[in-house]
Amino acid sequence: MSDAAIEAIDLVREFKKGPRAVDGIDLRVEPGEVYGFLGPNGAGKSTTVHMLTTLLPPTSGTARVAGHDIVRDGAGVRAAIGAALQEAALDPFLSGREHMKLQTALHGIHGAEAARRSTELLERVGLGEAADRRVGGYSGGMKRRLDLALALVHEPRILFLDEPTTGLDVQSRSALWDEVQRLASESGVTVFLTTQYLEEADVLADRIGIIDHGTIVTEGAPEALKAEIGRPSVELIPADREDLGRAREVLARFGEPANSSPKALAVRLSGGEAQLAEVVRALDAENVSLEHLQLHAPTLNDVFLAKTGRPLEGAEQEPEPEGDTESVAA
């Protein structure tokens, strides 16, 4: 078929009550790629991950992960992947090391090899000192890092991370980002990451798929997506309010006016970022001095806004019935 790390064709998942959580998704993730699956709560991200990790059978469509069909060869898929699913599922009564011991044993790794890998991975995610403490006392960031270490014990080629940093503070978030980046660049692990954070997708992903209401609305490299959407804008506040009119005239030479705060002016630069210097020179020539000047690059939020008609941040949809196997059974 193909040598993609992850390939999905028209993947659909319906739950008994409610709309299609995933409504015909096509995906292709190349080996070694970090793919960011970006969307608001309830967009269908976790349902997609559950299908790709064999925890939830698709209603229709097919997918292959590491060359194995997710329906016909679930065991093959599971052997090739590691997954850290939402809400780090850990046992508060066990220590970090005991978790590693359990996880290695479940993957058939025993004895000295298991101990070596456990220690190595715990050190790697910065839990060397906390390894023998019970997980109940770990912080949110420590739990996510342990979860990541657990997902790596059998040296998977493909890693699924379902909202790995939701609920973490900034510091813990960037520590986790560093680790994911290192995994992708040094070990060549393919990473499929879901997130509702624009910044996370922007920083980590080579390519992003934006999902909304169960369908992928757009896909591409973050820079390409942003470039496609729009040009950067410049926002400024003249030092003297008398200059407001003249400043507006100057800006009008460079492009369409853009939204700005009430006492400021903004223009979307028709010639791109490079025009910033010209804008400054032109204002200088007109003797307009500035209190504030800022270049706004388009963000993924602009991309989301353009594709779905509403901003991602604060966008909430119906909660998806996560792992609702009851409805599967019936």
Next chain:
Amino acid sequence: MLARRSVIRTLRQPAMVIPSLLFPLILLSINAGGLDSATRIPGFPADSYLEFALAIPFVQGALFSASSAGTNVANDIETGFLNRLALTPLRRVALLLGQLAGIIALGLIQALTFVIVGVIVGAGIVTGPAGALVIVVLALLVSLAFGCIGAFVALRTGSSEAVQGVFPLLFAAFFLSSVSLPRNLIDTDWFRTVATYNPVSYMIEGIRSLIITGWDGEALALGFACAGGVSLVAIVAAASALRTRMVRT
């Protein structure tokens, strides 16, 4: 490995272990003190109500096994730990058996405690040390039976609240048995009928026979058959619920 986790996890929750030892002992001391006059009822099988009642904690403790096993399993579902396990090459049956190891460990602690306390407070076990050993084995089987019921409810519903909700039902089943009086001395017809069909009666009578009667083949056979039968049915039901719950492809 999972068995180890299950045992460690159970023992590290004193809130699960201690009440399961304490409450049965409190009930025993109340009964033994307050109901001693029951021994004067014509036909009462024992001279001391304490010896008659000593069988009760073994079964009552098992009710706590149902609750703790169920809660542990439900927590695993709620936190997603079951998903973590589902992603490993682990077989379902191994998962279920692993979860049950914690019940066995808890049951063993309970049974040994009750035997020792019984001996300390002067209840004689007529069948001696060998009988005490059989009591522990039967008590473990009873724990397993109730633990599997708890695990089944947890796997079926995925909710620890549901497990807590079933506890009063099991408690009712426990009291609607020959727990406080021998069946032939229960005067109320419906109660006696319920107690006669209630497998809990035979579990208690099996243990009780070893304490006050001696080696009673029939009582033991019924006790082991009821505990074993309930265990078997509950394990099969739990395994089926687990198959539904772990739908991995």
